[in-house]
Amino acid sequence: MTDAELLASCHTVFPGHKARTPAQMFAAMGAWCEEHGVAHDVYGSGALLQQFEQKIAALLGFESAVFCISGTMAQVTALRLACDDRASRLVALHPTSHILVHEKSNYQLLGHFDALQAGDRHRPWSVDDLAAIPDRLGAVAMEVPMREIGGQNPSWAELEAIKAHCRQRGAHLHMDGARLWEAAAGFKRTPRDVAAGFDSAYVSLYKGIGGLGGALLAGNGPFVARAAEWFRRQGGNVIHRSPYVVAAAMQFDQRLAAMPGYFARTEWLYGELRAHPLIKPNPAAPQANMLHLHLPVSRERALGIRNHLAAQHGIWLFSRASHAALEGTSVVEIYVGDNLLDMPDGAVREALTLFSSALAA
Amino acid sequence: MTDAELLASCHTVFPGHKARTPAQMFAAMGAWCEEHGVAHDVYGSGALLQQFEQKIAALLGFESAVFCISGTMAQVTALRLACDDRASRLVALHPTSHILVHEKSNYQLLGHFDALQAGDRHRPWSVDDLAAIPDRLGAVAMEVPMREIGGQNPSWAELEAIKAHCRQRGAHLHMDGARLWEAAAGFKRTPRDVAAGFDSAYVSLYKGIGGLGGALLAGNGPFVARAAEWFRRQGGNVIHRSPYVVAAAMQFDQRLAAMPGYFARTEWLYGELRAHPLIKPNPAAPQANMLHLHLPVSRERALGIRNHLAAQHGIWLFSRASHAALEGTSVVEIYVGDNLLDMPDGAVREALTLFSSALAA
Structure with a gap:
């Protein structure tokens, strides 16, 4: 299964906005063009x-x-x-x-x-x-x-x-x-x-x-x-x-109007992350609706955990992972968009707990 | 009325393929993506x-x-x-x-x-x-x-x-x-x-x-x-x-398959043009399903004739017009596509006759 297929199989996706297939996107574009001539x-x-x-x-x-x-x-x-x-x-x-x-x-x-x-x-x-x-x-x-x-x-x-x-x-x-x-x-x-x-x-x-x-x-x-x-x-x-x-x-006006909400959700997420000291956010306090998570595992291990949570729990936490300075450390990015905004608080907490446990294992 | 609006008002369009609005195009793209996953x-x-x-x-x-x-x-x-x-x-x-x-x-x-x-x-x-x-x-x-x-x-x-x-x-x-x-x-x-x-x-x-x-x-x-x-x-x-x-x-396969037909239609069009010596095609014999028409009128007059035929007869003969070497001469381009392929022969002849008469006037 490719990463894209694994992601598509998940019900709980952290980063970004809800993905639209080309079929959905082009159909929406056609309807909008029809409406606006x-x-x-x-x-x-x-x-x-x-x-x-x-x-x-x-x-x-x-x-x-x-x-x-x-x-x-x-x-x-x-x-x-x-x-x-x-x-x-x-x-x-x-x-x-x-x-x-x-x-x-x-x-x-x-x-x-x-x-x-x-x-x-x-x-x-x-x-x-x-x-x-x-x-x-x-x-x-x-x-x-x-x-x-x-x-x-x-x-x-x-x-x-x-x-x-x-x-x-x-x-x-x-x-x-x-x-x-x-x-x-x-x-x-x-x-x-x-x-x-x-x-x-x-x-x-x-x-x-x-x-x-x-x-x-x-x-x-x-x-x-x-x-x-x-x-x-x-x-x-x-x-x-x-x-x-x-x-x-x-969708420009709608997205722009949503930005303060994305930022507020990011602030809320920072609060939740305090319960998981293995996951260190950068910056220390949010400055936009995005953040990096510094992890105490290698890049390969981070991707392994991501794929395990996706396959076993339908949770997709991040896409790419990068090396951090020290051996056995890595960094991932989360963009807080519609996905996290619309996710029930309990689902976010459950996912973070599973992630934190996997990092500690 | 803009050129685009004038063109859209015509029932008989010479150059190119049938225009699809963004609404039609994006809807077709969405349906094709849905069908092909x-x-x-x-x-x-x-x-x-x-x-x-x-x-x-x-x-x-x-x-x-x-x-x-x-x-x-x-x-x-x-x-x-x-x-x-x-x-x-x-x-x-x-x-x-x-x-x-x-x-x-x-x-x-x-x-x-x-x-x-x-x-x-x-x-x-x-x-x-x-x-x-x-x-x-x-x-x-x-x-x-x-x-x-x-x-x-x-x-x-x-x-x-x-x-x-x-x-x-x-x-x-x-x-x-x-x-x-x-x-x-x-x-x-x-x-x-x-x-x-x-x-x-x-x-x-x-x-x-x-x-x-x-x-x-x-x-x-x-x-x-x-x-x-x-x-x-x-x-x-x-x-x-x-x-x-x-x-x-x-639409690639369909367009590619249509090329010989476009070329045959171009050869037919050259035959019709022989009845209108004021309109000189370049090249003298077709080498692709496109041609230039050298006209014995200025660029401005050519555009005026185009707009008159569009407004009065619903006929759109060409889009841009360019200067030719001599004062009072110009060149226009025709790409022979679906429009001319699907046009009844009589409609092509009628349009050329109107065009030729206007050039002679």
């Missing part, structure tokens, strides 16, 4: 798409936003243009930034910019991490929240200081907002408040939103128009973006 | 996608094929890698190649390769056009058929000579097969016969196939695997490709 965009031009782009721009307090096929394309493009404008090829990145960890040296191999690592691998940025850089920076790219360290953020005051610092030194401040909605709920601020002071932001149309893929890049009008031209250059100019736009637009 | 691919990994990639590879006689979000991304990547392998940055392109005409200098601005124009703007390649190049070429990219000159091809013997020449001089021969299925029908050969002798080929999942976007790149296994890595680098690694794969896969 949607026409396909043609090379990015279409009423639904432009309305959605403008809606997100307004939500984030930017002048303009444009669809991009992926965050990977959106971000390196934004940073390349920001560097061009400032005649500096240097971009400050956190060591865990998506670009450094997941994008296969694209910024180097495609000549986009040069990357400078700033700050500590295990901590969110402080303004001092950036102030310590004497070089003239073209841009600073900041992930809000930082996913690879469990969804951590600086404090609100520190974030404001970072914004002021970048403005003062003339560096373009770009937000990797892959989970911005989640961070805003954690800060108990609006997405617009979080985005204020950033010069551009990328947000995802899947992840928390539950779509099928795609992204948006927001910024001022000329910057976004130049980025759109570079997306076309890079092969992002797919004839119909509508599958990704429809999949996101049809 | 389709699961979403995850970052390009999934049973339907891998089966479809392998099916296309086999159809073209290549070892391997991989989905790519667009032909633009697929082709510059293939040519970049081919150049890397041969330690030459030089790619021979026809002056009307998609890369030179529609891709906004991407190959230069992203450092992919250097382009050398070969051959005449108004004629398909001969082997002499390539043999005249003394430089050491990394790659040769050939569009089959050449869309911007009405879908022309070299003769079969000339095509075979081009293949032999590229092999002999050690240049990678890449096919822009955006309309390969159409060319194969025109040659009365299989797609595999046409592709034999090419080192790689890109084919489209929309255009003649009727999907929503996307492309495939085919070649040998290691070449395709390297290209896939570069697609990820460039932001093509969208989490679910399934919308594009499903939209293509659910």
